[in-house]
Amino acid sequence: MTTVAAAPEQEDPELAAFRAEVRAWLDANAEKRRPDANEFKRRFTATTVSDDDERKHLERARSWQRKLFDAGFSGITVPNEYGGRGGTAAQQRVFQQEVARYEVDTGIFSVGLGMVVPTILAHGTQEQKRRFIPPLLNGDELWCQLFSEPGAGSDLAGLTTRAERDGDEWIVNGQKVWNSFAHVADWGILITRTNWDVPKHSGITYFLVDMSTTGIEARPLRQITGVAHFNETFLTDVRIPHENVLGEVNGGWGVAQSTLMNERALIGGGGSGIGFRDYADLARHYGRTEDPVVRQRLASAYTRFQIMRWLGERARAAAKAGKPLGPESSVMKLAISQHVADNGDLALAIEGPEAMLYQSDAFEDGFWQQQFLGQWSIRIGGGTEQVQRNILGERVLGLPSEPRPDKTDPFRNVPKNA
């Protein structure tokens, strides 16, 4: 089912040895993804998930994360002193290539591993790194992201959730939205307004918040696919100790940028796990491989899959050369968004009139319909396509930005959404 990048023919001997170690460990500890990939497909097809299913999924993900940690495969690039392996980005990539062939799922930990760890490593104090990173790597503590608000999504710096200092604590009031896994998370990364008298980017503070704190209520929201994986989260007089500020008070926008760049790279580098061969198989199943229009579209899909692969290589080469993530993460995010959208259209075009069927009436229990419907989570989450284009226009092409008085006026005077 998945397209897994093969090991390069002449891999560096140390990396080849690491690959062999990973393969042996995975063979002993995980099940290979079956060629017919039914398990994999079911996960992407579910339209309802009961509380019991969710609890079991969480337990499975936690126990797999613990196994990875004990074997030294969680936080491969994280320094040893914080519970990681102290390894290289190349080793991390090898592990990802190998694990893709097994039936495991730690997606629920992606916010923590892909966004929280690099942000705490970049901005945290020694105490924060020691306190928060090990239990995140070993699966004991699940994290969510409390950034977006009903009036602040693309314009995230326009957020109005308020934090006020009270001795050694901060009191937070406001509402967040679209918070993936907030209803089951143990900790959250939270950005709030702490100064209303300076321009909007200069009055934000970043917190690490215990989700069991009195005053936090996460209410699940149902998505177009039928699953409810994200939430609206209400914060009422939530008390957070001052020691849980990450970075400087009012310096939270810079900290949030670390999280957002890693988020874009995470989404851009993720993909859905479906390879070109799956679309070719679908065309074979429907007897469309001789149809010239379908052939043309398959050829274009093949080209896109190759481009995605090379974009991934380019990002990895930049990482290897020690270059910080920049607008490349927007290129990746935009490219994967378009790729997923085109693939969704292609699958339903191949199915033809049968594409109108759904769930158990449809081929493969509606797997391809779910893929189609799921495309908007990637196209919107982590910054919409339009916003990525704005970033690229301004930062890469050097185009003039729109007049933005809200960037310089005190936030208190800026007209607000609703």
Ligand SMILES: Cc1cc2nc3c(=O)[nH]c(=O)nc-3n(C[C@H](O)[C@H](O)[C@H](O)COP(=O)(O)OP(=O)(O)OC[C@H]3O[C@@H](n4cnc5c(N)ncnc54)[C@H](O)[C@@H]3O)c2cc1C
């Ligand atoms: C699956 C999923 C998971 C998510 N998980 C989380 C999470 O865990 N935590 C979290 O905090 N948030 C999360 N989000 C929220 C996500 O980051 C926001 O949805 C996203 O930033 C867009 O914000 P918005 O929904 O408020 O849309 P808006 O900002 O209101 O945008 C509406 C439309 O206007 C367009 N637009 C807005 N501004 C501009 C502009 N300047 N130029 C051109 N067009 C513009 C947008 O492109 C969009 O089409 C998630 C979203 C999704 C879909």
